[in-house]
Amino acid sequence: MLALGKLLELTLAGREPAEKTQLTVDGVRMRWLGEGALEVRPPEARDNGMDLLLSAGIHGNETAPIELLDELLHGIAKGEIKPRARILFLFGNPEAIRKGERYLEQDVNRLFNGRHELSSGSEALRACELERLATTFFSVPGRTRLHYDLHTAIRGSKIEQFALYPFKEGRQHSRRELARLRAAGMEAVLLQSKTSVTFTAYTYETLDAEAFTLELGKARPFGQNAQVNLERLETRLKQIIEGNEPEEPEALDGLQLFSVAREIIKHSDSFHLHLPADIENFSELSKGYLLAEDLSSTRWIVEEEGARIIFPNPKVKNGLRAGILIVPTTPDQLA
Numbered sequence: 001m002l003a004l005g006k007l008l009e010l011t012l013a014g015r016e017p018a019e020k021t022q023l024t025v026d027g028v029r030m031r032w033l034g035e036g037a038l039e040v041r042p043p044e045a046r047d048n049g050m051d052l053l054l055s056a057g058i059h060g061n062e063t064a065p066i067e068l069l070d071e072l073l074h075g076i077a078k079g080e081i082k083p084r085a086r087i088l089f090l091f092g093n094p095e096a097i098r099k100g101e102r103y104l105e106q107d108v109n110r111l112f113n114g115r116h117e118l119s120s121g122s123e124a125l126r127a128c129e130l131e132r133l134a135t136t137f138f139s140v141p142g143r144t145r146l147h148y149d150l151h152t153a154i155r156g157s158k159i160e161q162f163a164l165y166p167f168k169e170g171r172q173h174s175r176r177e178l179a180r181l182r183a184a185g186m187e188a189v190l191l192q193s194k195t196s197v198t199f200t201a202y203t204y205e206t207l208d209a210e211a212f213t214l215e216l217g218k219a220r221p222f223g224q225n226a227q228v229n230l231e232r233l234e235t236r237l238k239q240i241i242e243g244n245e246p247e248e249p250e251a252l253d254g255l256q257l258f259s260v261a262r263e264i265i266k267h268s269d270s271f272h273l274h275l276p277a278d279i280e281n282f283s284e285l286s287k288g289y290l291l292a293e294d295l296s297s298t299r300w301i302v303e304e305e306g307a308r309i310i311f312p313n314p315k316v317k318n319g320l321r322a323g324i325l326i327v328p329t330t331p332d333q334l335a
């Protein structure tokens with residue numbers, strides 16, 4: 001296998017490759033762009049106009065998605081996967097991946113859409129670098145832009161694999177992309193209703209890509225991901241890469257849709273979340289339930305019918321999201 005196929009090994013060792021560009025037997029060009037960043041370019045005659053950004057390890061302890069990207073890259077470097085798409089592989093937070101931590105000082109996934117400019121430290125610099133790499137990658141006009149940012153969650157989930165679809169004023173969510181996610185094994189999609197500071201919010205809002213955060217099960221250390229079944233996602237990603245996705249009706253086929261009712265923001269150290277420590281994502285909360293309390297008698301009481309909680313985390317820094325209250329929705333606003 002070509003040395004550049006070992007991007008993960010290079011990243012874990014904090015090494016720079018001797019050769020920055022290599023060609024596979026099929027004339028696919030692999031180019032190392034910096035730490036944890038590699039571009040794959042098919043020969044011009046095979047290029048189908050798709051620009052695909054695949055990122056993982058924005059949170060360093062979320063290893064199953066990193067292993068999946070590593071496997072895809074090996075397949076390309078060995079000539080077993082024959083890309084027709086141009087691809088950018090990114091490992092988001094190399095230092096945190098090496099340490100097996102979600103982040104070191106700051107959550108990189110709260111520093112996009114310019115937030116890094118208001119901050120300092122290695123993670124702010126990394127967010128800036130990731131924005132630059134994504135901007136350059138998605139700068140060619142007339143091509144299809146697709147970004148999947150792969151994650152695993154801190155806790156177990158009643159719905160194991162799901163996507164979060166960013167929001168931009170005046171832009172409609174795409175039914176075709178939802179059908180593609182369903183085919184990739186996603187069981188639910190959360191349709192966001194306000195702008196955000198995550199990596200996919202940046203590529204969706206600023207770079208005009210279709211972009212999704214994919215949650216793929218529970219976070220575990222490297223080599224302990226046997227319970228995370230990524231077969232359907234892997235198959236679909238290979239098809240997108242090779243440009244041979246089956247033509248499918250745009251059926252959503254049981255895909256559950258949710259919208260955000262409210263984001264729970266932790267304002268102070270007095271924030272208290274009234275949920276069991278082992279509560280699973282998508283757990284239902286009944287109307288009237290006192291979900292959280294904070295400074296100045298702030299109380300978060302569930303008012304919505306059918307409300308569920310995802311990503312509850314009272315340990316986030318003050319000012320950040322400590323959970324999302326979601327409600328079921330219907331697909332009537334899709335493009």
Ligand SMILES: O=C(O)CCC(=O)N[C@@H](CCC(=O)O)C(=O)O
Binds near residue numbers: 164312
């Ligand atoms: O399990 C958790 O509490 C967090 C899992 C995670 O990292 N989720 C992403 C979602 C990003 C988005 O809102 O699109 C995150 O919190 O960064």
Ligand SMILES: [Zn+2]
Binds near residue numbers: 058059062151152
């Ligand atoms: Zn994550």
